[in-house]
Structure formats: structure tokens, C-alpha cells
Amino acid sequence: MSKPTDLTIAEAREMLARRALSARELAEAHIAAIERLASLNAYITVTAERALADAARADDRLARGEARPLEGIPLGIKDLFCTEGIRTTAASRILDGFTPPYESTVTRKLWEAGAVCLGKTNLDEFAMGSSNTTSAFGHVVNPWRRRGDNRDLVPGGSSGGSAAAVAARLCLGATATDTGGSIRQPAAFTGTVGIKPTYGRCSRWGIVAFASSLDQAGPIARTVRDAAILLRAMSGFDPKDSTSADVPVPDFEAAVGRGVKGLRIGVPKEYRLPGMSADIVSLWERGAAWLREAGAEIREISLPHTKYALPCYYIVAPAEASSNLARYDGVRFGMRVDPGGDLDDLYAATRAAGFGAEVRRRILIGTYVLSAGYYDAYYLKAQKVRALIARDFETAWAEVDAILTPATPTSAFAIGEKQDDPVTMYLNDVFTVTANLAGLPGISVPAGVDEGGLPLGLQVIGRPFDEETVFAVAGAIERAAGFDALPAVRA
Amino acid sequence: MSLDAATVRRIADLARIAVTDQEVARLQGELNGILAWIEQLNEVATEGVEPLTGAVRMRLRLREDMVTEGDQHEAILANAPDRADNAMGSFFAVPKVVE
Numbered sequence: 001m002s003k004p005t006d007l008t009i010a011e012a013r014e015m016l017a018r019r020a021l022s023a024r025e026l027a028e029a030h031i032a033a034i035e036r037l038a039s040l041n042a043y044i045t046v047t048a049e050r051a052l053a054d055a056a057r058a059d060d061r062l063a064r065g066e067a068r069p070l071e072g073i074p075l076g077i078k079d080l081f082c083t084e085g086i087r088t089t090a091a092s093r094i095l096d097g098f099t100p101p102y103e104s105t106v107t108r109k110l111w112e113a114g115a116v117c118l119g120k121t122n123l124d125e126f127a128m129g130s131s132n133t134t135s136a137f138g139h140v141v142n143p144w145r146r147r148g149d150n151r152d153l154v155p156g157g158s159s160g161g162s163a164a165a166v167a168a169r170l171c172l173g174a175t176a177t178d179t180g181g182s183i184r185q186p187a188a189f190t191g192t193v194g195i196k197p198t199y200g201r202c203s204r205w206g207i208v209a210f211a212s213s214l215d216q217a218g219p220i221a222r223t224v225r226d227a228a229i230l231l232r233a234m235s236g237f238d239p240k241d242s243t244s245a246d247v248p249v250p251d252f253e254a255a256v257g258r259g260v261k262g263l264r265i266g267v268p269k270e271y272r273l274p275g276m277s278a279d280i281v282s283l284w285e286r287g288a289a290w291l292r293e294a295g296a297e298i299r300e301i302s303l304p305h306t307k308y309a310l311p312c313y314y315i316v317a318p319a320e321a322s323s324n325l326a327r328y329d330g331v332r333f334g335m336r337v338d339p340g341g342d343l344d345d346l347y348a349a350t351r352a353a354g355f356g357a358e359v360r361r362r363i364l365i366g367t368y369v370l371s372a373g374y375y376d377a378y379y380l381k382a383q384k385v386r387a388l389i390a391r392d393f394e395t396a397w398a399e400v401d402a403i404l405t406p407a408t409p410t411s412a413f414a415i416g417e418k419q420d421d422p423v424t425m426y427l428n429d430v431f432t433v434t435a436n437l438a439g440l441p442g443i444s445v446p447a448g449v450d451e452g453g454l455p456l457g458l459q460v461i462g463r464p465f466d467e468e469t470v471f472a473v474a475g476a477i478e479r480a481a482g483f484d485a486l487p488a489v490r491a
Numbered sequence: 492m493s494l495d496a497a498t499v500r501r502i503a504d505l506a507r508i509a510v511t512d513q514e515v516a517r518l519q520g521e522l523n524g525i526l527a528w529i530e531q532l533n534e535v536a537t538e539g540v541e542p543l544t545g546a547v548r549m550r551l552r553l554r555e556d557m558v559t560e561g562d563q564h565e566a567i568l569a570n571a572p573d574r575a576d577n578a579m580g581s582f583f584a585v586p587k588v589v590e
Contacts, residue, residue, distance in 0.1 A: 101566035199546035213545040242551050311529045322506060329507070331583050333570035343588050344507065352509035360508055364518065365525055367506040368494070378529070383542030385535050390543055422521060423528050439546025 004029040005169035005491040009073055009226040012172055016062055016072045023058035023072030026172075027051045027116050030074045033491030034118065034170045040141045040489065042155075042165040044079045045087055046119040054116040061114065070233055071114030076165045076174035079120035080127055081107045081217075082206040086117075090208040091125045091135035094328045094354025096335040104206025105238045106175060106217050113233040118171050122161030125356045126325065127182055127210045130428035132160025133415060134358045142190060142412050143168035143487035146452035153412040153454070156186030156428075162220045163190040169491035173221040173230050177207060179214045180313050181408075181432030184444035187220050188407035188457030191446040191485060193227045193474070194220040196432075198465045199439035200245030201231075203238030211320035212243075214313075214436040224445060224474045228252035231467065247465055255468035256475040261295030265473065266400035270306035271431060273409060279450040280406045287404055287447055287458045290480035291473065299400055303392040308385050309434045310426060315369050315382035316437070321359075322366025328354060361422060390438040397463050402473045405431050407444040407457030431459060441467045445474045447481040455485060493523050 004026050007015070015021040031048045051074060058072035082088050082100035089095050103111075111117070124134040131154040132140040140160040142153040144167070155164040159176035163186035166174050176183040178196035187194025195218045202217040209215060219230035232252050238244040267288055272281070288298045330336035330350030337349040355363065369378035396403065409430055418424045435442035441464075444457040458477055462470035494502075499519050503510040510518065564581065568574055573584040 097572075098570050101563075101569050200549070239552075239554065243545065243549065245549075305535065308532055308535055311532050314525065314529055315532075326507075330572060331585055332567075334572070336572035338586065341586070343586055345509075346586055347507040348504075348509040351507055355508070361518070361521060361525075363506050363508065364499075364502050364522060368498075368502045368522070368526075371502065371505060380542055381532055381535075381537060383544060384537035384540040385532055387540050387543035388535065388537070421524055423524060436546070 003491070005033050007172065008223050009172050009221060009229050010223070012073060017067060019062065023055035023062065023116060024052065026072060027055035027074050030118055030171060037168055037170060037489065037491060040143060040164055040168055041138050042121055042140055042161045042168065042170055043076065043119045044089055044091065044122050044137045044161070047086060047117050050086070051116050051118050058114055058116060068112070068114035069229070070110060072116060073114070073172055074116040074118050075110060076118050076121040076162055076171035077107055078123055078159055078162050078174065078176050080123060080177055080208045081175055082208070083107055083117070083120065086120065088120065088208070089137065091123045091137055092354065092356065092359065093136045094335050094351070095333070098334050102206060105203035105240060106207065106234045109236065110175070110233055121165050121174055124158035124160065125359050126208065126321070127158040127177055127179055128321070128358050128362055129157040130181070130185055130425055131418070132157040134356055136356060139415055140164050143489040144190065144412060144454055145488040146454055149452065151414040154189065154415050156189035156412065158182040159186045159220060163187055163192055163194065166190070166192045166220050166222060167487050168489055173219055173226055175217060175234065176220045177215055177217050178436065179210050179317060180436050181429035183218050183220060184407050184432045184442055184457070184459060185428055187444040188446070188455065189412040191455030191483065191487065192220050192222055193224050193443065193445055194218065195227050195231055195443040195467070195470070196435060196441065197231060197235065197467055198245070198441045200243055201235050201465070201467070203241040203244050205238055205240040209324040211317040212324060213320060214317060224471060224478045225253055225256045227443070228256050228471050245465070250468055252467055252471050255471040258472040258475070259294065260291055260473055260476045263296045263402060263469065263473065264400040265291050265296045265298050266301035266396055266403040267298060268301050268303045268306065268403060268405060270303050271405045273430070276409060277450070279456060280409065283448045283456050283458065284404070284406050287477055291404065291476060294476045294480065301396050301400055301403070303396060303434070305385065305388045305392050306434060309389055309437055310430055312382045312385045312389065313433045313437060314365070314426060315378050316386060318362040318366035319370050319379050320366070322363045322370065325359070325363055358422070386437050389434060393438045393440060402469050403461040405459045405461065407431060407459040411450045411452065411454035411456055435461050440464060441470050443470050443474045445477050446483045447477055448483065449485050453485065494519055494526065
């Protein structure tokens with residue numbers, strides 16, 4: 001039998017149900033793996049005692065035949081989800097000592113489904129980054145290595161700890177969040193599956209806010225089926241989130257094997273960037289060929305405003321962030337630096353000491369684009385461009401049922417690369433950010449490796465609330481790709 | 492549009508983030524780099540386009556105007572960096588605001 005840490009969620013669920021494996025054994029194997037591979041720095045907080053207590057309760061329920069959908073499944077939780085009684089950091093110094101007195105809706109749903117909490121995974125500070133190097137708790141190391149090169153690689157970001165933990169077998173699945181690509185880009189960099197569902201599908205309540213009109217929670221897992229299992233448990237209407245969608249949650253897992261016969265798949269010509277690597281181009285062509293062979297029709301489409309998506313995002317997201325992060329003022333929670341002056345001095349000193357460089361930069365950009373005299377030129381303009389980007393997709397949906405693109409413009413890069421200027425790092429999200437601006441579901445599926453043996457992902461984007469088609473296409477890609485490469489470092 | 496050092500200081504002041512002179516110089520370069528890149532949006536014709544404020548055009552729901560989660564005084568104060576407990580009750584404590 002395979003090691004407990006190598007199981008998929010679907011396999012573990014089945015073995016737990018027929019008592020071939022106990023939730024305790026599964027939790028213990030993961031806790032040992034996390035300790036052994038602590039050098040990856042995938043977790044900020046490990047909750048071993050909590051995991052064992054959760055597992056004991058799961059074993060009781062399994063024994064009584066009262067198993068819930070995720071009974072005994074050990075998960076990592078991105079440290080952006082507030083967890084009652086467990087330190088929550090957002091990977092920022094400014095939340096020093098913060099222990100939430102409440103539970104985020106998504107994690108509450110997971111615990112109510114029987115999942116086991118292994119701990120809180122590392123991330124870019126306040127989810128701002130594409131490399132997991134902005135964390136106040138240190139960078140995360142990608143468990144993959146480039147052939148013939150022993151440099152540590154980034155796992156992507158911002159959900160880098162979740163992606164690295166899933167890839168290195170330090171959990172069976174993990175929660176993540178995606179504001180511009182923070183689920184899909186790290187999934188692509190680590191050979192894992194990550195889905196950002198439709199905006200409104202998962203409640204944002206209790207998730208530390210970055211850019212509220214873009215933030216969505218979703219899972220990272222090792223198979224498309226596992227991602228579907230987790231997303232179903234995470235989804236659903238929540239009156240506590242004013243933008244939560246009151247729509248039924250389908251059985252996403254059932255859609256994974258549905259096939260793509262008769263589906264029309266769009267390939268947007270604007271995603272073919274000048275200078276794109278041959279590996280990415282051929283992966284994309286191979287993906288289209290697989291879907292054609294599986295019975296789908298491939299159509300070239302046009303999304304004419306694609307090139308403006310990233311600059312649009314870098315107005316909208318910092319603007320919303322500057323407003324959301326105003327709450328960190330050293331008064332009600334977290335760090336306080338009191339230089340001995342008035343209240344404004346306390347705010348300014350606390351925020352200077354508590355926020356890292358990238359977060360400060362984005363707050364300042366956001367403050368500027370919202371400030372008197374510049375609002376129309378920047379923020380209003382960006383909202384209009386955002387409307388045009390959304391309209392591009394609405395037009396496309398008349399012709400196609402899903403859209404196929406690369407997930408990222410490159411494979412994982414070395415820690416310290418792309419740090420020369422902020423814009424170079426921002427370009428990582430060029431293929432993923434459009435789905436956030438338009439509120440659409442997007443998944444990244446590992447589909448091949450580059451010449452250095454590093455994983456590459458394909459992205460499937462779908463209509464609003466049509467994650468089922470996204471899962472069906474992703475399932476077809478997964479079956480055709482037969483991706484079986486493994487990271488160099490794993491439990 | 493290019494930001495001068497005084498504007499960077501003014502933005503930092505609005506954002507309540509203390510900055511040193513050295514940081515102002517560095518931020519000026521970084522922020523101008525980002526803004527120059529953002530300005531390509533000016534190539535897009537947006538006359539008559541309704542701005543999109545959220546990911547979906549949804550109408551916000553209304554609910555009954557009643558207390559749903561009251562009496563959480565201690566939970567709310569539990570993470571306070573500094574608090575004052577006196578005969579009037581329990582409060583977040585801050586430096587003196589009014590003389």
C-alpha cells in the first residue's frame with residue numbers, strides 16, 4: 001500500500017470508510033512529515049495537538065458509521081483564514097499576537113465536514129506577492145528542483161505554503177485564496193491543482209481582506225477530483241458576506257469525469273505573448289490537441305483588452321487594499337509601536353514597523369490613486385477598463401463554453417530572481433488576473449514539465465458559476481496529460 | 492504624471508505610514524515605475540463605459556435591522572495591545588487625544 005501521505009483525498013476517504021486506515025494514523029504520518037520537512041517553511045503554525053484531537057473525533061464517527069464528507073482528512077489552512085483560538089498572522093508582523101475569537105466561514109464548513117486541522121500555511125504578506133518571499137515568517141521553498149541546478153526555487157504566491165505543503169505531501173489538500181492568481185500560479189509552480197471559483201461562491205467572511213472585489217477562496221490539491229471534493233465543502237451561501245452568492249452548490253466531483261464531447265473550447269489569441277517560451281507554447285498546443293481528441297471543438301477567440309488587465313488590477317487591488325488595511329492601526333489588535341507622541345504618531349509608527357516593503361508600496365499606490373484630484377484619472381479609469389475586460393468574456397461566452405490558456409508565463413524561478421523592480425514580479429499573473437477582474441472560475445492543472453523538469457500548468461476559465469464545466473475540462477486534461485512527475489523533496 | 496518627493500511624503504502621511512528620507516527617495520523611484528506602467532490604460536477608449544465596481548453586478552441584500560451577535564465585549568477586547576478597565580467599563584486604550 002502507498003504511504004498515507006501519498007494518498008489522494010478520494011483514496012484516503014475510501015480507506016477511512018472501510019477502516020483500512022485510521023484518521024489518527026493519517027494525522028500522525030502528516031505531523032511527522034511536517035516536522036521532517038520543516039526546512040521548506042510551508043507552515044507558519046503547526047497544530048499537532050488539535051490535529052490529533054480532530055482525528056480522534058473522526059475515528060469515533062467513522063466507527064459509528066457517521067462519517068461526514070471530509071471525515072478524518074488532514075488539511076493545511078492558508079494563514080489568511082481566521083481560526084478561532086489559533087494564531088492567525090497573514091504572514092505580517094502587524095498581526096503579532098493576534099488570536100481570532102471567531103472562525104472563518106470556509107474553515108468552519110471544513111471542520112463541520114469532518115476535516116482535520118494540521119496547521120496554518122505560509123503565504124506572501126497579506127497575500128501580496130507571486131513568490132512567497134514577502135512573508136514576515138521567511139520564504140517558502142518549492143519542493144521541486146530544476147535539473148542540474150541546486151538553487152532553491154519559489155513555490156509561487158501568494159498561496160506558496162499551501163501549494164508547497166500539498167506538493168511535498170505535508171497535507172492531503174489545503175485552502176488558499178486568489179486575488180490575481182494566488183491559487184493558480186503556485187499550483188502551476190508546484191505541479192498541483194488549484195481552483196479559484198466564481199466570485200461569490202465561497203464566503204469571504206473571516207478571511208483577512210486584501211482586495212474585496214477580487215478575493216476568492218479555493219482549494220489546492222493533488223488531483224482535479226480532490227479539488228472538486230474540497231471546493232464543494234468550502235462553498236455555499238453565507239449571509240455574513242454581502243457578496244456571497246445565494247445559489248445551489250452542485251456536486252463538483254460528479255462533473256470531473258463528465259468528458260468534453262461537444263464542448264466548444266476557446267483559445268484566446270491575445271494570450272500568445274511575444275517572447276513566450278517554447279515549452280509554454282507547445283504545452284498549450286498539446287492541451288488543445290488533447291481536448292480536440294476527447295471530442296471538444298477548439299476555436300480561436302479574441303479577448304481584446306487582455307493586455308490592460310494587469311495595469312487595471314494594479315490600480316483596483318491596491319486601492320481596495322489601502323482601504324482594507326486601514327484597520328491595522330495598533331489600537332484594537334496586533335502590533336503597537338508607541339513613539340510617545342499623539343495618536344497619529346502611534347498609527348504611523350505602528351504601520352511603518354508592522355508592514356513589509358511590498359505591502360507599504362501597495363498601500364501607497366492605493367492611497368495615491370484614490371486621493372483627491374487623481375481618483376478619476378486612475379481609479380475610475382481602471383473600473384471602466386475592468387468593465388471592458390468583463391465584456392470581452394461575455395462576448396466570448398456566446399461562442400465557447402470554456403477557455404484554455406497557459407497558467408503562467410514561466411515555470412518556477414529561483415528565490416531572489418525577479419526582485420529588481422516590482423513590475424517584473426507583477427507580470428507573473430498575466431494569464432490569471434483576468435478571471436479575478438471578471439469574477440470567473442479558473443483552474444490550473446499540471447499538464448507537463450519544461451526542459452528543466454519543472455511542472456507547467458494549463459488554465460481553464462469558465463462561465464460564472466459553471467465550475468462544473470471547468471472541472472470537466474480539467475479532468476479531461478488531467479487524464480490526457482498523465483502527469484506523474486514528482487517533486488525532488490517530499491515526505 | 493511623476494511623483495516628487497513632497498507628494499510621496501503627502502501620500503505616506505495620508506496612509507499613516509512613517510517614512511524616512513532614504514525611504515522617500517527609494518519609494519519615489521518604485522512608485523513612479525509602477526505608475527508609468529499603469530498609464531498604458533490611457534490608450535483604452537472608455538467614453539460612455541459604465542465603471543464596474545465589483546466582480547459581478549449584484550444588488551446588495553438588506554436584512555432585518557436587529558442585533559444578531561451582540562454582547563461580545565470581552566471577545567472584541569481580547570486582542571487589544573492596551574486596554575483600560577475602570578468603573579465606567581473596559582476600553583481600548585490610546586495616547587491622550589484631547590487635552
